[in-house]
Amino acid sequence: METQSNLRMTRQRQVILEELRRTCSHPGADELYARVRKRLPRISLGTIYRNLEVLSANGDIQKIETGGSLKRFDGNPEPHYHIRCLRCHKVVDAPVAALPEVERLLDGKTDFAITGHRIEFLGICPKCQAED
């Protein structure tokens, strides 16, 4: 467990992290709850939410604040972008390297202290295209 800080590593936290890293579906809390429950049947949804919050604050995972109403999480803590299907709301990783330079576009143009950026591509996934 490559946690950079002094988080207490409970079984629940460990399994949540493992399951999140095992999937590539960028699950919301509910989907992850279902997965984790197969291994820890007595875990509660509240624990899922609390840990997703703590783990993302700690940099072990990412909260993908994408357009949808649902909060999604990504087991990959490295900066990268996403593509979201406008029809089925699926989220996949964008096959592009991160562009740290884009933040320089704001140099001298804003009084905000810029600390990051996010890019989200929108489109229709292959499956939804086929359904037309």
Add this chain to the structure above:
Amino acid sequence: METQSNLRMTRQRQVILEELRRTCSHPGADELYARVRKRLPRISLGTIYRNLEVLSANGDIQKIETGGSLKRFDGNPEPHYHIRCLRCHKVVDAPVAALPEVERLLDGKTDFAITGHRIEFLGICPKCQAED
């Protein structure tokens, strides 16, 4: 009213659109409700939500699906980016021209049919910086 389609233009819809265009605060439904209510005291929150949905679907306004939990709306229908304060959650327009080229980064790399993209810069606003 420069509506491109055959939307029925009710007084409520008109006032919502006007108030949204008058502010630069990228308000959520609640804030807009408060503003509109000064002119139409009997309007309901449901009407605000329904109209924001219809107007954004029609291209008259934009739904800014930013990171926060709150849906925000922008009276400016032209493509542009935003900066969000991580501390107070304020959203302002980013002083950068849109970069339609970024979508070409995905050419031949995904099976999604890309229709758009969004960039959101994250940082701390001047006011919040001063409070440190």
Add this chain to the structure above:
DNA sequence: ATCCATGCAAAGCCTTTGCACCCGA
């Protein structure tokens, strides 16, 4: 006259929280 839009209120969805007990370091 039609059919979309509105007001009102209830329901819904997702997320957060209080509390007593538990457990990892």
Add this chain to the structure above:
DNA sequence: TCGGGTGCAAAGGCTTTGCATGGAT
């Protein structure tokens, strides 16, 4: 030991929806 973590369930915030009425074209 002891302070953070957990399970459970209730509460919360924001958004959507059903229904009868109202209004724009």
